[in-house]
Amino acid sequence: MFKSVVLLALASAVAAKHCRNITVPISISARNGVFNIAPPKTEAQVTDFFLELSKQNSNYTQSITNGYKTIKGDYQLAATYCEPDRGSGDTLQILTHGVGFDRSYWDYPFGNYNYSYVNRAIDQGYSTLSWDRLGVGHSTHGDPVSEIQIFLEIAALKELTQLARDGKIRCVEHRFKKIVHLGHSFGSAMTFALTNMYPAISDAIVLTGFSQVPSFIGLFMLGGNFAPVKEIRTLKDRYVEGYVAPKTSIGVHINFFAPGAFDPKMLQAATATGQPAAVGELLTVGSTGATSEFGGPVLVITGERDVPFCGGDCKNAVIINNSAPNLIEMSRTSFKKASAFNATIVPGAGHSLNFEHTSGATYKAILDFIGRHL
Ligand SMILES: *[C@@H]1O[C@H](CO)[C@@H](O)[C@H](O)[C@H]1NC(C)=O
Ligand SMILES: *[C@@H]1O[C@H](CO)[C@@H](O)[C@H](O)[C@H]1NC(C)=O
Ligand SMILES: *[C@@H]1O[C@H](CO)[C@@H](O)[C@H](O)[C@H]1NC(C)=O
Ligand SMILES: *[C@@H]1O[C@H](CO)[C@@H](O)[C@H](O)[C@H]1NC(C)=O
Numbered sequence: 001m002f003k004s005v006v007l008l009a010l011a012s013a014v015a016a017k018h019c020r021n022i023t024v025p026i027s028i029s030a031r032n033g034v035f036n037i038a039p040p041k042t043e044a045q046v047t048d049f050f051l052e053l054s055k056q057n058s059n060y061t062q063s064i065t066n067g068y069k070t071i072k073g074d075y076q077l078a079a080t081y082c083e084p085d086r087g088s089g090d091t092l093q094i095l096t097h098g099v100g101f102d103r104s105y106w107d108y109p110f111g112n113y114n115y116s117y118v119n120r121a122i123d124q125g126y127s128t129l130s131w132d133r134l135g136v137g138h139s140t141h142g143d144p145v146s147e148i149q150i151f152l153e154i155a156a157l158k159e160l161t162q163l164a165r166d167g168k169i170r171c172v173e174h175r176f177k178k179i180v181h182l183g184h185s186f187g188s189a190m191t192f193a194l195t196n197m198y199p200a201i202s203d204a205i206v207l208t209g210f211s212q213v214p215s216f217i218g219l220f221m222l223g224g225n226f227a228p229v230k231e232i233r234t235l236k237d238r239y240v241e242g243y244v245a246p247k248t249s250i251g252v253h254i255n256f257f258a259p260g261a262f263d264p265k266m267l268q269a270a271t272a273t274g275q276p277a278a279v280g281e282l283l284t285v286g287s288t289g290a291t292s293e294f295g296g297p298v299l300v301i302t303g304e305r306d307v308p309f310c311g312g313d314c315k316n317a318v319i320i321n322n323s324a325p326n327l328i329e330m331s332r333t334s335f336k337k338a339s340a341f342n343a344t345i346v347p348g349a350g351h352s353l354n355f356e357h358t359s360g361a362t363y364k365a366i367l368d369f370i371g372r373h374l
């Protein structure tokens, strides 16, 4: 009896994925901002940093910028490559996570991988490459003020993409016909900037947990209840001062989860495995241009209740003078050259789409879009 139940469960399971963890050495450079601040160390210094960053009608980044400097270095990126049973397909999806997480955001083990985007993509024949952003997780960390900024992180994504295209990543020596870039939040901002700078680098992009409305980022900065990484048990031995993370699950809840949209145990798991942000990333997230030269298909998909990008309601367009039907549709005008553009709002969802009850619907929308337009 028990045996047949197990067999039934196996039979209905998705096609098995085959994954390997890899380390990708890269040599990159980027023009980073020179900020005349020291890494905030104490709780009070971190709080002051966020009060400056969230002040209305001001640009803290600009006020502490003292020119630009080319940063150059050798780094290691921690990544996971997955492919379906039948081997690497024609298309590779490169997955870039956002602030607060690492690459496990895309293939999260909670609930026996019930929430895994990678499982869904593999099931449809795609291969995936998720990576810890430069400065985060098992990738090389760096100076959290001068080095770990969006500019150098984009250079890392560019190099990773180039190596993948050329079949030069060890253990991924396959020439993919097409490459799709997916991002979440900060990873979406990076994907937006990368494909504007190098439009030919990608065949389609999916920006999740994203909009181009800058009005609400202050809610994220204050709502996160960010504390010095040295005060957080799970992170203090792995990161230097100048990295910050929510002090408890309350900050994680406010910034990433919508009311009633998630399993409370998932919030606890996301808090326990949460990763910090470097202050240099937070200072530069808004510094990468508003329009895109990208000419392929573009999907922007965001939770209705997203806090940082929609102030908790993507459908209320008053803040943009009703210049578009909603805050996500507003991006249509930024992508004048896109071959297709779709703005999708996930009803009831918050910022971390992959961790909520609606994840299945989110994944369907993403994979349908890629399938239709690639
Ligand atoms: C990859 O590394 C992560 C830890 O960073 C681990 O949880 C996971 O099981 C590893 N996956 C494989 C396929 O080795
Ligand atoms: C703030 O200043 C930075 C650095 O000068 C600039 O790149 C960014 O676009 C500014 N942000 C806004 C919202 O004006
Ligand atoms: C909305 O209108 C106000 C006042 O006319 C203007 O200052 C602001 O830039 C507009 N915002 C957008 C997003 O169009
Ligand atoms: C699997 O995840 C969905 C949300 O995507 C949730 O509604 C469902 O309860 C989960 N099932 C299990 C067994 O965790």
Ligand SMILES: *[C@@H]1O[C@H](CO)[C@@H](O)[C@H](O)[C@H]1NC(C)=O
Residues within 6 Å of the ligand: 341, 342, 343, 344, 364, 365, 366, 368, 369
């Ligand atoms: C965008 O995609 C969704 C499905 O994910 C679809 O229902 C909707 O019609 C699309 N919108 C446009 C304008 O193509």
